Amino acid sequence: xxxxxxxxxxxxxxxxxxxxxxxxxxxxxxxxxxxxxxxxxxxxxxxxxxxxxxxxxxxxxxxxxxxxxxxxxxxxxxxxxxxxxxxxxxxxxxxxxxxxxxxxxxxxxxxxxxxxxxxxxxxxxxxxxxxxxxxxxxxxxxxxxxxxxxxxxxxxxxxxxxx
Amino acid sequence: xxxxxxxxxxxxxxxxxxxxxxxxxxxxxxxxxxxxxxxxxxxxxxxxxxxxxxxxxxxxxxxxxxxxxxxxxxxxxxxxxxxxxxxxxxxxxxxxxxxxxxxxxxxxxxxxxxxxxxxxxxxxxxxxxxxxxxxxxxxxxxxxxxxxxxxxxxxxxxxxxxxxxxxxxxxxxxxxxxxxxxxxxxxxxxxxxxxxxxxxxxxxxxxxxxxxxxxxxxxxxxxxxxxxxxxxxxxxxxxxx
Numbered sequence: 001x002x003x004x005x006x007x008x009x010x011x012x013x014x015x016x017x018x019x020x021x022x023x024x025x026x027x028x029x030x031x032x033x034x035x036x037x038x039x040x041x042x043x044x045x046x047x048x049x050x051x052x053x054x055x056x057x058x059x060x061x062x063x064x065x066x067x068x069x070x071x072x073x074x075x076x077x078x079x080x081x082x083x084x085x086x087x088x089x090x091x092x093x094x095x096x097x098x099x100x101x102x103x104x105x106x107x108x109x110x111x112x113x114x115x116x117x118x119x120x121x122x123x124x125x126x127x128x129x130x131x132x133x134x135x136x137x138x139x140x141x142x143x144x145x146x147x148x149x150x151x152x153x154x155x156x157x158x159x160x161x162x163x
Numbered sequence: 164x165x166x167x168x169x170x171x172x173x174x175x176x177x178x179x180x181x182x183x184x185x186x187x188x189x190x191x192x193x194x195x196x197x198x199x200x201x202x203x204x205x206x207x208x209x210x211x212x213x214x215x216x217x218x219x220x221x222x223x224x225x226x227x228x229x230x231x232x233x234x235x236x237x238x239x240x241x242x243x244x245x246x247x248x249x250x251x252x253x254x255x256x257x258x259x260x261x262x263x264x265x266x267x268x269x270x271x272x273x274x275x276x277x278x279x280x281x282x283x284x285x286x287x288x289x290x291x292x293x294x295x296x297x298x299x300x301x302x303x304x305x306x307x308x309x310x311x312x313x314x315x316x317x318x319x320x321x322x323x324x325x326x327x328x329x330x331x332x333x334x335x336x337x338x339x340x341x342x343x344x345x346x347x348x349x350x351x352x353x354x355x356x357x358x359x360x361x362x363x364x365x366x367x368x369x370x371x372x373x374x375x376x377x378x379x380x381x382x383x384x385x386x387x388x389x390x391x392x393x394x395x396x397x398x399x400x401x402x403x404x
Contacts, residue, residue: 027227031224147168
């Protein structure tokens with residue numbers, strides 16, 4: 001079990017990052033999630049990956065959100081952690097960082113969770129529907145709305161950076 | 164046919180029924196504006212992956228490493244966290260998104276689509292598996308309307324034998340990888356649809372093995388085996404060392 005959770009940790013961490021918007025908060029959330037995963041028995045009929053994402057989201061709702069971590073993060077985004085300190089490149093990265101951060105922060109929460117699970121984690125619509133307890137059709141329509149909104153917010157730079 | 168973002172988005176994730184997937188590919192080939200829109204949606208994914216992937220570069224919090232320290236066979240333990248393998252499909256998806264955007268910008272028709280194989284596998288799998296089990300690399304093997312051409316044979320990180328191969332049907336083709344389980348079954352682990360070309364030779368140069376290169380890099384434990392070793396392996400029904 002520990003082995004399987006260990007393998008999932010990098011994915012959970014990215015998910016936590018997309019939920020919280022800040023790396024330190026993501027790591028707090030990750031830690032709480034791993035603690036809960038280890039402390040509880042997985043429901044017998046559950047799939048570990050889906051269960052782990054569901055637990056992560058629940059922990060976020062239960063604990064982190066109650067502490068308004070997200071709001072604080074939005075006011076003071078962590079820009080410097082681990083980023084390369086070299087003038088122009090850093091500035092560019094900072095702008096990119098802010099752009100994606102801001103675009104994601106403007107999405108409704110359910111859309112942000114869905115696009116994170118599909119676009120970043122590569123989960124199927126069915127898996128996401130189970131994790132979030134919504135119908136598959138809802139996943140499909142909200143995901144499309146999230147992609148459209150993000151593409152409107154990100155389009156100029158995404159075309160630039162793909163060249 | 165009016166195609167919404169919702170349909171495009173589901174196409175991007177390979178979540179449409181196969182008949183609609185094919186209809187959409189035809190639409191995309193005929194409609195540059197639609198292809199461009201798809202590229203915009205696909206580049207959203209690439210940006211998100213780059214953005215949220217940045218946390219991978221941060222050292223894993225010690226508290227988390229400690230919690231999981233009892234993991235058997237020490238997969239993470241003291242190693243840097245970026246050693247942990249991501250599932251193959253995520254890498255391929257990332258790759259596909261970029262390829263799509265690039266292809267559209269360069270003015271090409273969309274050529275390749277990732278298909279995530281379901282656990283149920285697809286129709287005709289038994290025949291494909293049979294070809295993988297018994298046919299040498301480099302030789303096209305025809306079963307009904309399907310041609311299976313094994314490309315190479317290698318061992319994956321788990322020590323299982325795997326093969327990359329090309330599957331061509333009348334209206335579409337795909338590059339695939341499958342691995343042989345301990346029980347002797349072949350299981351598809353990767354599949355990327357590629358454009359059917361008029362000439363097999365052009366096709367080979369256009370996309371050849373490349374579409375799955377990243378996946379191969381991740382899966383392969385060492386270099387692919389040569390034709391002689393492969394022949395022996397097939398003769399011994401894959402029980403070699």
